[in-house]
Amino acid sequence: MERRKFIQAAGGAAAAAVATSATAEALPTLTWRMASSFPKSLDTLFGGAEFFAQRVSELTQGKFTIRAFPAGEIVPAFQVLDAVQNGTIEMGHTPLYIYFGKDPTFTFDTCGPFGMSSRQQTAWYTAGGGREIFMEFLKSYGITTLPCGNTGCQMGGWFRKEIKSLEDMAGLKMRVGGFGGRILQKLGVVPQQIPAGDIYPSLEKGTIDAAEFVGPYDDEKLGFDRVAPYYYTPGWWETGSHLSLIIGNKQWNDLPPLYRAALTAASYEAHVMVQAKYDVRNPQALARLIKRGVKLRPFPMDVMKASLKAAKEVMAEEASKNANFKKIYDHYTNFQDQQNKWYSVAEQRMQNFQIAALNAREKKE
Amino acid sequence: MERRKFIQAAGGAAAAAVATSATAEALPTLTWRMASSFPKSLDTLFGGAEFFAQRVSELTQGKFTIRAFPAGEIVPAFQVLDAVQNGTIEMGHTPLYIYFGKDPTFTFDTCGPFGMSSRQQTAWYTAGGGREIFMEFLKSYGITTLPCGNTGCQMGGWFRKEIKSLEDMAGLKMRVGGFGGRILQKLGVVPQQIPAGDIYPSLEKGTIDAAEFVGPYDDEKLGFDRVAPYYYTPGWWETGSHLSLIIGNKQWNDLPPLYRAALTAASYEAHVMVQAKYDVRNPQALARLIKRGVKLRPFPMDVMKASLKAAKEVMAEEASKNANFKKIYDHYTNFQDQQNKWYSVAEQRMQNFQIAALNAREKKE
Numbered sequence: 001m002e003r004r005k006f007i008q009a010a011g012g013a014a015a016a017a018v019a020t021s022a023t024a025e026a027l028p029t030l031t032w033r034m035a036s037s038f039p040k041s042l043d044t045l046f047g048g049a050e051f052f053a054q055r056v057s058e059l060t061q062g063k064f065t066i067r068a069f070p071a072g073e074i075v076p077a078f079q080v081l082d083a084v085q086n087g088t089i090e091m092g093h094t095p096l097y098i099y100f101g102k103d104p105t106f107t108f109d110t111c112g113p114f115g116m117s118s119r120q121q122t123a124w125y126t127a128g129g130g131r132e133i134f135m136e137f138l139k140s141y142g143i144t145t146l147p148c149g150n151t152g153c154q155m156g157g158w159f160r161k162e163i164k165s166l167e168d169m170a171g172l173k174m175r176v177g178g179f180g181g182r183i184l185q186k187l188g189v190v191p192q193q194i195p196a197g198d199i200y201p202s203l204e205k206g207t208i209d210a211a212e213f214v215g216p217y218d219d220e221k222l223g224f225d226r227v228a229p230y231y232y233t234p235g236w237w238e239t240g241s242h243l244s245l246i247i248g249n250k251q252w253n254d255l256p257p258l259y260r261a262a263l264t265a266a267s268y269e270a271h272v273m274v275q276a277k278y279d280v281r282n283p284q285a286l287a288r289l290i291k292r293g294v295k296l297r298p299f300p301m302d303v304m305k306a307s308l309k310a311a312k313e314v315m316a317e318e319a320s321k322n323a324n325f326k327k328i329y330d331h332y333t334n335f336q337d338q339q340n341k342w343y344s345v346a347e348q349r350m351q352n353f354q355i356a357a358l359n360a361r362e363k364k365e
Numbered sequence: 366m367e368r369r370k371f372i373q374a375a376g377g378a379a380a381a382a383v384a385t386s387a388t389a390e391a392l393p394t395l396t397w398r399m400a401s402s403f404p405k406s407l408d409t410l411f412g413g414a415e416f417f418a419q420r421v422s423e424l425t426q427g428k429f430t431i432r433a434f435p436a437g438e439i440v441p442a443f444q445v446l447d448a449v450q451n452g453t454i455e456m457g458h459t460p461l462y463i464y465f466g467k468d469p470t471f472t473f474d475t476c477g478p479f480g481m482s483s484r485q486q487t488a489w490y491t492a493g494g495g496r497e498i499f500m501e502f503l504k505s506y507g508i509t510t511l512p513c514g515n516t517g518c519q520m521g522g523w524f525r526k527e528i529k530s531l532e533d534m535a536g537l538k539m540r541v542g543g544f545g546g547r548i549l550q551k552l553g554v555v556p557q558q559i560p561a562g563d564i565y566p567s568l569e570k571g572t573i574d575a576a577e578f579v580g581p582y583d584d585e586k587l588g589f590d591r592v593a594p595y596y597y598t599p600g601w602w603e604t605g606s607h608l609s610l611i612i613g614n615k616q617w618n619d620l621p622p623l624y625r626a627a628l629t630a631a632s633y634e635a636h637v638m639v640q641a642k643y644d645v646r647n648p649q650a651l652a653r654l655i656k657r658g659v660k661l662r663p664f665p666m667d668v669m670k671a672s673l674k675a676a677k678e679v680m681a682e683e684a685s686k687n688a689n690f691k692k693i694y695d696h697y698t699n700f701q702d703q704q705n706k707w708y709s710v711a712e713q714r715m716q717n718f719q720i721a722a723l724n725a726r727e728k729k730e
Contacts, residue, residue: 058626059424117716119484123644126637153711215711234715261423265627268634272491279488283707298714308722337723342648344720346518346580349663350599351482352717355709357673358702 028256032066032090034245037077037098039196040070042218044281045243048149048274049093052245055266064259068093084143084246091247093148100178104318105325108332109134109145111241113179113311116332118150118240118275120339125242128335137324144252146267149243149274152282156232156299157212158224160203163232166302175199175211179314180237186310187303196222203227212237216285217278225294232297236307243274393621397431397455399610402442402463404561405435407583409646410608413514413639414458417610420631429624433458449508449611456612458513465543469683470690473697474499474510476606478544478676481697483515483605483640485704490607493700502689509617511632514608514639517647519600520584521664522577523593525568531667540564540576544679545602551675552668561587568592577602581650582643590659597662601672608639 034053038045046068053066071077080092081099097110108130116124124130125147138145157176163169170188174181181191192208202208204227211228212235213219225231245267252260290296299307319326399418403410411433418431436442445457446464462475473495481489489495490512503510522541528534535553539546546556557573567573569592576593577600578584590596610632617625655661664672684691 055626055630058622059630061623114719114722117712119640119644122637123641125641127641127645153715155711216707234711234718236715236718239715239719257423258426261420262630265420265424265630265634268637269630272487272633272637275484276488276490276492279484279704279707280492283703286707286710287703296710304718308718336719338648338652339644340716340720340723342581342644342651343716344724345651345661346520346599347482348713348716348720350518350601350604351705351708351713353599353601353669353673354479354604354701355705355713357479358705359709 027060027063027258030064030259032064032251033074034066034068034091034093035071035074035080035083035089036068036092037071037080037094039072039077041221042214044217044274044277045093045149045151046070047277048243048270049245051273052093052148052266052270055269056262059262059266060259064262066091081141081143081246084248085141087248087250090251091245093243093245095241095243096145096246097178097241103322103324104179105137105322105328107179108328109242109244111238112329112332112336113183113237113239113315114308115239116336116339118152118242120336120343121150121240121242122147122271123339124332124335129331130335133328133331137328142249143246144249146245146247146264147242147271148245148267149271150278151214151238151241151243152275152278153240154215154235154238155212155219156235157210158203158219158228159210159230159232160206160228161209162230162295162297163300163303165300166306169303172210173208175202175208176237178237179311180212180235183237183307183310183314186313187306200224200227215278215282216289217281220285220289225289225292229293229295230297231289231294232299234299236299236304236311392425392428392623395429395624397429397616398439399431399433399456399458400436400439400445400448400454401433401457402436402445402459404437404442406586407579409582409639409642410458410514410516411435412642413608413635414610416638417458417513417631417635420634421627424627424631425624429627431456446506446508446611449613450506452613452615455616456610458608458610460606460608461510461611462543462606468687468689469544470502470687470693472544473693474607474609476603477694477697477701478548478602478680479673480604481701481704483517483607485701485708486515486605486607487512487636488704489697489700494696495700498693498696502693507614508611509614511610511612511629512607512636513610513632514636515643516579516603516606516608517640517643518605519580519603520577521597521600522575523568523584523589524575524595524597525571525593526574527595527660527662528597528665528668530665531671534668537575538573540567540573541602543602544676545577545600548602548672548675548679551678552671565589565592579603580643580647581654582646585650585654590654590657594658594660595662596654596659597664599664601664601669601676 036046036049040046049068053068056064056066075083078098080094083089084092095110096106099106173190173192175192175194177193184191194202199211200222203211319329401411401414405411414433418433421429421431439454440448443463445459448454449457460475461471464471538555538557540557540559542558549556559567564576565587568576684694
């Protein structure tokens with residue numbers, strides 16, 4: 001009896017030892033902080049980070065905990081990259097183009113002006129060499145990226161007065177940043193940098209004439225339609241804005257392979273989820289806005305054409321003085337041209353037919 | 366000394382016991398077989414299943430092994446659903462519309478005729494209630510689904526002679542199945558069911574006049590351009606064909622939560638990867654085909670309009686006699702209409718402008 005017990009105990013211990021070496025050692029308990037560049041009120045974006053963190057926890061039996069903090073709680077929205085670089089936080093969720101001031105090359109991780117659509121950006125990043133070429137650029141910043149959402153094509157923003165032609169853009173004070181602002185400047189627009197919370201009062205008082213934000217679902221919550229009734233489309237400076245998770249290279253490299261796999265798979269799932277939620281929420285919000293009397297307007301064709309021309313000039317100026325920028329811009333635009341050639345054959349032709357058929361049906365009804 | 370050793374040993378054993386209960390017990394060793402409806406030669410699709418299986422292994426420290434088998438190795442392409450239902454295999458990778466004969470309602474998991482785009486289908490499935498409504502229908506089949514790839518909008522196929530108007534469709538023997546075939550029948554086409562390997566000789570001998578397959582990348586490998594030079598677009602019967610992983614409900618429910626999370630996250634990552642790879646490969650293949658002299662043609666507008674009209678009739682006929690079909694068709698088309706209204710505002714308008722600009726630039730060059 002004693003001997004039998006001993007053998008059982010020894011067998012149990014041996015089994016435990018095997019199990020330990022195979023699993024427990026490889027599953028350290030980790031707690032990471034992730035700073036978001038978004039407030040909680042941008043719930044599709046911030047929700048994407050929370051969804052990601054929850055999935056990572058489930059994939060690691062709760063041993064790898066990531067807590068998402070809204071913009072401002074640990075660091076301000078625009079300091080997420082710095083905080084990851086200096087190790088204040090292990091990771092962040094941010095659109096990298098907001099670090100435009102450090103190097104405009106960051107733009108291509110998010111979206112170029114007159115850039116790719118959401119699906120094209122994902123194809124470039126995932127299977128088109130985009131991630132590889134961008135990771136080379138990021139080497140000196142010491143960070144690794146994973147995809148975590150896209151807004152899809154954004155809107156052109158809210159205008160207090162109707163824009164009937166290119167002349168109406170001259171002198172317009174408009175809340176718009178990054179390349180969008182630099183390009184619009186060539187059209188005579190005076191770009192303004194204003195935090196989200198100050199847009200409404202600025203439009204109300206007339207301190208600014210126009211403001212771009214995101215799309216119907218996010219814009220609706222800020223109530224812009226009450227102070228600027230003209231809602232313009234499309235937001236050519238954000239044709240499919242891609243969000244990234246950024247992780248310090250040391251933190252990334254120190255992770256066991258299982259945790260790197262968990263971060264990667266969870267990020268792709270969250271990436272799909274964010275775009276899907278925007279796709280579900282935007283049409284509903286737009287329908288509500290239109291019901292409330294918002295005046296939906298496409299930018300006049302001369303505004304679109306002048307903007308495209310100005311965009312090409314600004315991008316060429318930047319490429320002439322920044323080798324990293326030129327290298328990634330060329331790769332990005334080459335990929336985009338190939339995509340658009342193919343889209344014009346099947347994808348875009350099909351959807352144009354469907355939209356025309358829908359319009360014809362609604363006219364009859 | 367002896368006492369210290371004992372304490373160390375006891376501590377180690379206790380730690381191992383804790384680790385064991387937390388992890389090793391929850392990680393059973395499992396080996397599953399996954400039958401694909403695709404041959405290895407459709408490497409974007411079959412590669413998606415392999416990518417998924419590899420990621421699941423990494424997420425479970427190699428304890429959950431899924432082996433993907435090409436069509437025909439365990440069961441024929443069209444018997445994957447039956448094999449999962451009767452437990453011959455634990456899971457499959459398949460487009461559910463091929464089970465059209467059991468119930469045409471299966472179509473909506475893949476793609477309706479004149480249906481949604483890849484991104485719209487993903488939005489419907491993921492966040493638009495599509496998965497929930499479809500899972501209700503699937504209850505009686507005892508399976509659970511996860512997304513695993515989309516081809517994007519397919520091509521309209523290879524034709525031996527040019528189609529100049531609707532009249533040229535009458536009497537055409539065309540390889541096309543499912544709803545596409547039933548709808549084209551209303552235009553006078555004689556649909557044919559022919560396995561992939563037999564399409565080329567049938568076109569060569571003239572036994573058939575036309576054949577649809579997938580898109581440039583997959584079609585190129587079968588060499589259709591040598592026997593049917595006209596390549597038509599778009600494939601309105603496959604506007605964004607979604608692929609599913611199917612798993613027996615018993616197998617799914619018996620899995621520990623970690624494994625269900627691993628299957629889910631890995632499936633979304635593979636879902637993105639398959640579409641991204643098609644997006645990278647299709648434009649390259651199309652450019653090669655055009656260089657070889659393929660005559661790219663859009664279906665004449667009267668063919669498109671007659672096809673849409675016939676599609677509405679066939680879908681209405683089906684809805685009148687199948688309550689499941691009607692319920693999901695209504696949900697699907699309502700979602701699609703909302704999407705297209707929103708796309709016409711920003712997404713589609715933006716991309717149309719870009720494509721027009723690209724065409725204008727190329728004309729100049």
